[in-house]
Amino acid sequence: MSGATFVGMPAFPVAAHEALGNAQLRHNLAHATGTIRAKRQRLVDEVNANSDWEELRLAGAGVKESALRDLGNQLELLEQTLTANGATVHWANDAAEANAIVAAITKAHGVDEVVKVKSMVTQEIGLNEALEAEGIAAWETDLAELIVQLGDDLPSHILVPAIHRNRSEIREIFRARMGAVGLAAPADLTDEPAVLAAAARSHLREKFLRAKVGVSGANFAVADTGTLVVVESEGNGRMCLTLPEVLISVVGIEKVVPTWDGLDPLLRLLPRSSTGERMNPYTSTWSGVTPGDGPQEVHVVLLDNGRTNALADEVGRQALRCIRCSACLNVCPVYERTGGHAYGSVYPGPIGAILNPLLRGPGADEQVDSLPYASSLCGACFEVCPVLIDIPSVLVDLRAQVVDAHRGGVPKAEALAFKGAAVALSDSRKLAFGERFTRIGLRVARRFGASKWTDARDLPPAPPESFRTWWKRTDGGRS
C-alpha cells in the first residue's frame, strides 16, 4: 500500500487556486498552525526570560554550517565510525539507487513487508512505491502518516502530515480502510483523539511485532561517534528502531553533525520550534549493532539526490541547514491559505519553495520553477527559523535563476519591458523621449484591462505631464 504520489502535480498557481476554494482545508490549517505558533512563541519567550533564543539559533546554525563546510571529511568520518560500530554503509547517488539498496536488503531476508518510522527522505525518494513495485509492503507507523497512507492521500505538512484532516474525517478513514490492511477499527469508533489513537495503536502493534525489517530516516548523524538520532513524539519510532532484526536507515548527507556536543543546541531548538515542547518525547540514538540488544543487522544508506548541487549554490546552500522543524510553514501566510499539497512535493511551505528547486535545479520543470514565486517575501519564515536560513533571500536568488534558465527563444513581455527600461535609463534624452510612450502605455493598459500585473495591483492613472515637462513649464516650481 504505497498511497498517492506528487508526480505530475500542476504548477503552484494552479494548485493553490484550487486549494483556496476549500474552506474546510483553510479552517483546519488556520486552527492547527495558529495553535502550534502560540505554543512555540510561549517557549521562545521562556528561553529569552533565562538566556537568549538568538544565541541558541546562532549556535544551532553554527553546528550545521561547520558540518556543511567540511562535508566530505565529515561523511568519511561518519562512514568509518558507523562501520566500526558494526553498521554497513551504502552510498546512493539518487533515489533509484537508494530504493534499489533498500529493496535488495529486504528481499535478501525473504520478507515482503517493512515497518517505517516517519521519514521525509524516504518520501522524497518514493521508497514506498519502489518497494511496492518489488512486492514489498511498507507500513507507515507514525499516526499522521498512517492516516495519510490509509486515506490514499498525500502529506501536507512536515511535522503534521495529515494537518488537512479533521477528527471526523480521520474516523471515516480508519473505519473504511483499516480492515483491508490489518486489524480493523472497532465498530464503536468515535472521533475522540484518545479513541482514534487507541485504534491506531492496536492496528500497528501487530505489524510491529511481526516485522523483520524496519526502515527509518535520521534527524542527525553524529560523525565522531557514528550515532544516528531520530526524534519523534509517539514511541512508534522507538518500536521500529528496536524490535525488527534488521534496520535500514536512509539518511540525507546533510544530516551529519561533527560531534555529539553539537547535538546540544539542535535538540533544544528542534522541539521548541516544531511541536512547541521543551523536550522531544522520544529521542532515540543508536550506534551500529549492540549484540543481544535491538537490530542485529544495521544498514545506513547515505543519500545525495541533488544535495551536492544545492551545496554548490552559494546563496541556496544554507537550506541544507534545515532541521525540518516546520516553524516556517506555521507562520507562512501563503501556506496557511493554500496548504501543503499546492507545493507539489513532500517538502511544502517556505522551505519546500527553496529546497525543491535547489535539489532538482531551476529549469527542471514548470512545477518546480513556480515554487520560488509561492511567497509574499514577508520574511516571517526567516524570523522563526531556528538555524537562521534566510529563506526570502534564497527565494529571490532562485527567481533570478529560474529567469536565467529560461533565457533564449522568444522573449517574454516582461523581459522586453526591462530591456526597454535599461536603454531608457542609460541616457537622459532617451528617458525624456521614452516618457511620452510610458504615459501612452499606461493609458492603453488602463483602457484595455487586465494583465497578470493589474489583476492583483492597482494601476495608477497616467499623470497629465511628466516631471520634466512640469519642471520646464514652471521653471522648477517658481512660476
Ligand code: SF4
Ligand atoms: S527552514 Fe528553518 S524553520 Fe523551516 S523547517 Fe527548516 S529549520 Fe525549520
